[in-house]
C-alpha cells in the first residue's frame with residue numbers, strides 16, 4: 001500500500017484559546033507598530049567620548065549626534081562633562097598608573113550613559129595639550145609611560161578606542177575655534193522643532209583666544225593665504241570651507257604666568273632691603289600660587305604676595321588680580 005503523506009492534522013483549538021491567541025497577536029502587532037513609530041520619529045543616535053587631558057585637569061565629554069549628517073558634518077550635542085578628580089595626567093609622571101586609575105570613575109559614568117549595545121561602536125579619544133607637551137620635552141620616556149597607562153585603562157572598557165596622543169598646537173587652537181563658533185551659531189544655526197532639525201545659513205565667524213594652564217592659542221580666519229604651513233589649518237564644516245591661522249604659545253598659560261610671577265618676585269634685588277621677600281612671605285606666596293586661592297571677586301581672583309616687612313606700608317601686600325582666564329593685572 002502507498003503510505004499516506006498527508007500532513008498530520010492539527011488538534012483543533014478551543015474558542016477560548018483562539019481568542020487568547022488572537023489577543024496575543026494583536027498585542028505583538030501593537031508593540032511592533034509602536035516600535036516602528038518610535039524608530040521613525042526618533043532617529044538613531046551615535047555617541048562619542050573625548051578626554052580633554054589638559055595641564056591642570058582632565059574632563060571626559062560625552063557627545064551624541066543623529067546618525068545623519070548635515071552637509072557632511074554632524075550636529076552634535078554634549079550629553080555630559082565628567083570632571084576627572086585630581087590633577088592633569090602630566091602630573092603623574094612619577095606614578096603613571098595613577099593617571100590611568102584617575103580616568104576610571106568617568107569611564108564608569110560613560111558606560112551608564114551610552115547604551116550597552118552601542119558601546120563597542122563608540123569612538124573614544126584622548127587628546128592631551130600643553131602639560132604633556134612640556135613633559136615630552138622634559139622626559140619623553142615618562143610621557144610615553146603616562147600614555148601607555150591611560151591607554152591601558154581606556155582599553156579595559158568595551159569602547160572603540162582610537163588612541164591617546166598630544167594634539168599639535170594648531171589642532172588645539174582650531175578645535176577651540178570650532179567650539180566657540182559652533183556655540184555662537186556662526187557655523188550653523190540649528191532649530192530643534194517638532195522633532196526635526198532645521199539648519200540655516202551662518203553669519204561671519206569670530207576669532208578665538210584660548211588661555212589654558214600651560215599654553216595659549218590664537219586662531220582666526222585671516223582672509224589671506226597663511227604662508228607658514230605649521231600655522232595653517234583647513235576645515236570643511238557644514239558645506240563651507242574655512243582656511244584658518246592657528247598658533248599655540250607654549251608656557252603662556254595661567255599656571256605658567258603665575259610661575260613667572262613667582263620667579264620675578266624671587267629676583268627682587270637684595271640691595272633694596274625691605275623689598276627682599278622674607279622666608280615667611282615666600283612660603284605664603286607659594287601656597288597661594290599652588291592652589292590659586294585667595295579672594296574671589298566674581299570672575300576675578302585676587303592673590304596677595306607678601307613682599308617683605310609688613311611694618312613698612314609700601315612693601316606690604318603686593319596684589320595682583322587674575323582675570324577669569326588668567327591674565328595678571330597689578331593693582332599697585
Ligand SMILES: Nc1ncnc2c1ncn2[C@@H]1O[C@H](COP(=O)(O)OP(=O)(O)OP(=O)(O)O)[C@@H](O)[C@H]1O
Pocket residue numbers: 053054055056057088129130131211212213214215216253254255299323324325326
Ligand atoms: N571660569 C574660570 N574662572 C577662573 N579661572 C578659570 C576659569 N576657567 C578656567 N580657569 C583657570 O584657567 C586655567 C586654564 O584652564 P584650562 O581648563 O583651560 O586649562 P587646561 O586645559 O588644563 O590647560 P592647557 O590647555 O594649557 O593644557 C586653569 O588654571 C583654570 O583653573
